[in-house]
Amino acid sequence: MRIDVVSLFPEEVDRCTAFGVTGRARERGLLQLHGWNPRDYADGNYRKTDDRTFGGGPGMVMLVEPLRRCLAAVREADPAPVHVVYLSPQGRRLDQKRVRELAAMPRLVLLCGRYEGVDERLVQAEVDEELSIGDYVLSGGELAAAIVVDTVARLQDGALNDAGSAEQDSFEDGLLDCPHYSHPVEHAYGVVPAVLRSGNHAAIARWRRQQALVRTWQRRPDLLEGRELSKADRKLLQEGLAALER
Numbered sequence: 001m002r003i004d005v006v007s008l009f010p011e012e013v014d015r016c017t018a019f020g021v022t023g024r025a026r027e028r029g030l031l032q033l034h035g036w037n038p039r040d041y042a043d044g045n046y047r048k049t050d051d052r053t054f055g056g057g058p059g060m061v062m063l064v065e066p067l068r069r070c071l072a073a074v075r076e077a078d079p080a081p082v083h084v085v086y087l088s089p090q091g092r093r094l095d096q097k098r099v100r101e102l103a104a105m106p107r108l109v110l111l112c113g114r115y116e117g118v119d120e121r122l123v124q125a126e127v128d129e130e131l132s133i134g135d136y137v138l139s140g141g142e143l144a145a146a147i148v149v150d151t152v153a154r155l156q157d158g159a160l161n162d163a164g165s166a167e168q169d170s171f172e173d174g175l176l177d178c179p180h181y182s183h184p185v186e187h188a189y190g191v192v193p194a195v196l197r198s199g200n201h202a203a204i205a206r207w208r209r210q211q212a213l214v215r216t217w218q219r220r221p222d223l224l225e226g227r228e229l230s231k232a233d234r235k236l237l238q239e240g241l242a243a244l245e246r
């Protein structure tokens with residue numbers, strides 16, 4: 001998968017995705033990341049990329065022309081069709097379902113705004129999708145872009161080793177993750193649940209599913225709305241909640 005990041009600070013996204021799973025995916029060529037700076041496509045010796053907003057009021061707006069030229073160069077750089085995403089609080093909320101869809105695309109272009117944003121004519125003419133990582137305002141779209149890169153990189157085939165593939169499943173079915181434990185078995189903070197050391201893999205899977213269901217019910221009931229739980233899951237959830245009462 002190829003991702004092109006258009007930003008006044010493209011190195012910010014490069015650095016945020018240079019470590020761990022994302023760094024390894026890049027090293028393995030599972031993900032190619034390219035940074036582009038609209039300042040390189042701006043005119044004049046000040047290479048102006050932003051200007052005051054029409055209609056008055058505070059702040060600057062990123063100019064349409066440097067971005068248009070920059071995006072033309074991005075499109076030109078690879079024959080694969082692009083899907084242009086603009087990161088902004090006005091976008092559709094990113095979730096794992098959309099992450100899976102984005103991760104399947106051959107190319108993504110992530111447009112990172114700064115200041116008050118991008119001239120709306122550029123958004124209308126070039127952007128396929130506005131995406132938001134949450135209801136808050138960042139100083140720029142770069143950190144949001146880095147989150148998109150991270151989420152799609154780990155879904156590339158080969159990015160997660162076998163053990164890692166379990167990581168995918170934890171949220172893939174729309175539930176929160178179960179608790180995890182490691183050494184020592186006994187610690188001042190508590191003891192590892194016996195079932196996890198029983199070697200009974202069916203019981204372990206059942207316990208993990210039950211924990212995920214109970215946690216989701218308690219912390220994010222919204223994730224269970226409009227979702228038909230299987231008979232087995234409903235039983236696990238009821239049993240898990242009853243155990244909390246005891």
Ligand SMILES: NC[C@H]1CCC[C@@H](CNc2ccc(C(N)=O)cn2)C1
Binds near residue numbers: 088114
């Ligand atoms: N109106 C301000 C706004 C104009 C357009 C550029 C953004 C950059 N900052 C961002 C970008 C994305 C998100 C998010 N939630 O995904 C938050 N903040 C700022």
